[in-house]
Amino acid sequence: xxxxxxxxxxxxxxxxxxALEEAQRDLxxxxxxxxxxxxxxxxxxxFSGIMEQAENxxxxxLAVPESHHVLFFQGGxxxxxxMAPMNLLASGDKSADYxxxxxxxxxxxxxxxxxxxxxxxxxxxxxxxxxVPTQEELELDPKAAYVxxxxxxxxxxxxxxxxxxxxxxPLISDSSSDFLSRxxxxxxxxxxxxxxxxxxxxxxxxxxxxRDDLVERSAQDLPSMLSYRVMAQSHSVFNxxxxxxxxxxxxxxDWLLNEIGGLEKMNALNQQKAQLLYDAIVAAxxxxxxxxxxxxxxxxxxxxxxxxxxxxxxxxxxxxxxGLIALKGHRSVGGCRxxxxxxxxxxxxxxxxxxxxxxxxxHG
Ligand code: PMP
Numbered sequence: 001x002x003x004x005x006x007x008x009x010x011x012x013x014x015x016x017x018x019a020l021e022e023a024q025r026d027l028x029x030x031x032x033x034x035x036x037x038x039x040x041x042x043x044x045x046x047f048s049g050i051m052e053q054a055e056n057x058x059x060x061x062l063a064v065p066e067s068h069h070v071l072f073f074q075g076g077x078x079x080x081x082x083m084a085p086m087n088l089l090a091s092g093d094k095s096a097d098y099x100x101x102x103x104x105x106x107x108x109x110x111x112x113x114x115x116x117x118x119x120x121x122x123x124x125x126x127x128x129x130x131x132v133p134t135q136e137e138l139e140l141d142p143k144a145a146y147v148x149x150x151x152x153x154x155x156x157x158x159x160x161x162x163x164x165x166x167x168x169x170p171l172i173s174d175s176s177s178d179f180l181s182r183x184x185x186x187x188x189x190x191x192x193x194x195x196x197x198x199x200x201x202x203x204x205x206x207x208x209x210x211r212d213d214l215v216e217r218s219a220q221d222l223p224s225m226l227s228y229r230v231m232a233q234s235h236s237v238f239n240x241x242x243x244x245x246x247x248x249x250x251x252x253x254d255w256l257l258n259e260i261g262g263l264e265k266m267n268a269l270n271q272q273k274a275q276l277l278y279d280a281i282v283a284a285x286x287x288x289x290x291x292x293x294x295x296x297x298x299x300x301x302x303x304x305x306x307x308x309x310x311x312x313x314x315x316x317x318x319x320x321x322x323g324l325i326a327l328k329g330h331r332s333v334g335g336c337r338x339x340x341x342x343x344x345x346x347x348x349x350x351x352x353x354x355x356x357x358x359x360x361x362x363h364g
Contacts, residue, residue, distance in 0.1 A: 003323075006344070011195070019254070084148070088170075089112065097121040100123040102129045103153065103155045121138050146172045146190060151163070156291055157298040175194045183267065193208045205249060215232045287307055291333075300339060303329060319352070
């Protein structure tokens with residue numbers, strides 16, 4: 001087997017080894033099936049079972065109530081930037097509230113503006129998007145169609161520790177980069193969506209958890225493929241779903257349930273991993289600087305800079321030489337970023353923390 005490195009990519013990101021190994025086995029032929037997972041019909045009994053299992057695993061991990069559908073879409077998280085307002089905003093006379101804590105939330109609002117009326121309920125621009133709002137800072141419209149948040153801003157590494165209270169207005173969360181990383185009270189969400197390629201599987205599938213009354217509310221005159229109602233009625237098999245990606249979601253969620261032992265345990269591990277890095281940065285006394293303020297720091301994406309920007313490229317090169325790859329920050333903001341999703345082993349984070357300490361000693 002080719003050697004594997006520690007991949008700190010923001011997504012597509014590392015997958016659990018056991019899931020990759022099972023996929024490797026099934027790539028030639030699924031047991032007792034004689035065909036590859038890449039060749040099997042999306043309407044076969046075997047695949048229906050795999051998809052049902054993926055859904056049930058997600059339901060079990062997040063304790064998804066009966067009131068909520070679990071659906072699988074193509075088109076990435078960015079299709080949901082459009083679908084949410086298309087279904088839930090465009091046909092009514094309400095506006096939608098957007099909470100802006102980084103680039104993805106801003107993009108989501110831009111897409112919504114083409115569909116209907118939007119309002120900014122909070123904008124962290126003056127703080128350079130380094131924090132989430134307090135409950136008191138939110139200027140919520142009690143008549144809004146929904147409130148949209150980005151639970152974890154992947155680029156800035158800014159995460160809501162808990163979801164805001166939006167009263168009777170449905171809360172919609174883009175949870176792409178912290179999905180399945182911790183237990184959540186799903187009953188408080190009208191809808192949550194997440195592209196899979198960070199915490200749940202490979203690129204190609206987006207998971208949407210949506211409450212029944214929002215499905216019912218979705219506009220009537222939409223193209224079938226863009227309608228929550230049609231996708232819910234067809235149990236995500238209106239057309240050919242991304243079979244392989246959904247199969248991988250099943251394997252990753254099997255791993256979360258059976259090897260990790262659920263989201264309480266996953267969260268404890270994620271806390272421990274993030275703490276290691278933030279502690280290493282704080283201990284470095286100004287050599288490294290974290291972007292996010294305490295209280296808003298992401299457990300998934302640790303975005304930081306080297307105080308001496310000229311050392312950034314040597315830092316990235318030296319890290320890569322040690323098998324610590326993809327630590328470059330997003331092209332829009334520069335700097336460095338360590339994405340430490342569920343499947344990043346603690347050993348990888350320990351190795352990075354040690355490397356950061358060694359690098360500082362050499363160059364500080
Ligand atoms: N939202 C968030 C929070 C993201 O991190 C990303 C991808 N990095 C997206 C949306 C866009 O996802 P996709 O490329 O699947 O459309």
